[in-house]
Amino acid sequence: MRLPAFDYELPGNLDEALELLNTYGPNGKILAGGTDLLVRMKQGLALPTHLISLKALPELATIRESEVGLRIGAAVRLRDILTYPTLEDRVPGFFEAVSSIGAPSIQHFSGTIGGNLCQDNRCQFYNQSSFFRKARQPCNKAGGKTCYAWEGGSDKCYSVCQSDAAPVLMAMEAEVVVRSKQGERTMPLAELYSSVGERPLTLADDEMLTEIRVPNPGPGTGTAFEKLTYRSAIDYAVLSAGALVQTEGERITRARLVIGAVSRAPLGIPTAQNILQGRPPGDEEALDEAARAAANAAEAFIANNMAQPAEYRKQMVSVMAKRALSRALSRTGMTEAT
């Protein structure tokens, strides 16, 4: 499959990149590793006239330490996160999430953390060749007026956010830094996602993600990521769950649960906090209750947008949620010891 024609821009610094983004607006796209964008371009799903390469911007490809945690440049390669000293011990959930993305041939050179967070939503009726898609009228996401993933059609797009890094980073309350020519804003990662399938990010056309701030989990805090896939590599999640649990004494004080690959944006389950707070770590029933709450919240969003049956995915939400919570919980002692 050949790439459509475009102009290649190679800015030498961030200001130049932002200027170009400002100039080309919706026709300019940021090219980091290209593992999502170039595929969509080959399939005719994205047709930017200009690609703005981040190759010459080393400032976006470095990991820095701050007092409160890690500051990871948006163009940091996935492999460089996995090999960053002590990262696996500090934030095992984040490590698990990044390890699960693609395969080594994606992680080593091309795949970036910013790209994983900013990838477009997916659907089995949308992410196809133009030949495949020509057999039907275009769907909402392709500029048409229906949704094939929702039985009977819908005026909403039921595509899925397939970022594996997002659920656990949202559970950890990570923040993102977004820049444009006009300035800079920092916001919770959750606010990067619009919950609109056709346009899943809240970024304006002239804005780009430049940094991800991953807070150090406090003492007594554990993180975990669970991903359900049919294959062990190069597979998108059928479902995923990111969790953070904090304990103090013999009580859970903080519990964050985010379900991935289920909705247009990573789905936060705020009721998990209410259910788990104050419960003892060994309270199996509390975990079941939180997992059921996740399943209830997720059910309304699960559509026929993947090859896997929606019914199976609905039933697996609570399983993945409980696994992620249990593992995060089992790590609360581990963090305390270090």
Add this chain to the structure above:
Amino acid sequence: MKTIIQMTVNGELVESAVEPNRTLLQFLREDLDLTGTKHGCGLGDCGACTVILDGKPVNSCLVLAVQAHGREVLTIEGLAENGNLHPIQQAFVDKGAIQCGFCTPGMILSAKALLDENPKPSELEIRTAISGNLCRCTGYQKIVEAVQEAATVIDGTEVSS
């Protein structure tokens, strides 16, 4: 508009003018006639197009040729020296790890990237390293054995020299 790019391919400096929408895979196969690198899915799923770029395995179908400017590329053609197969290639032949052969260049380069970084990998590490390379003949077991064999041979050579 064409851009002039330079890169080292299998130890040789190459200079060419390419359109921005040319992938590294197309550049290698169509401009340089290095057809050992295979074009499989073109979408980053199958790993048949794996080459080593600056020491790292990468799907060349998802890298623009212009993005490889100034970098060092190693393809399957660059492995043999003076007509002698590289130990990984030899091990693939000896262990029967080649069936139809389509995945072989990518498999071997993923294995090479692994062994360069980790000369004594566990079986799991080998399986993980080639997890981005699909073999539709499903000869994975023999491929893993070949990489283990190659690791032993390379390790032995280095100790004796």
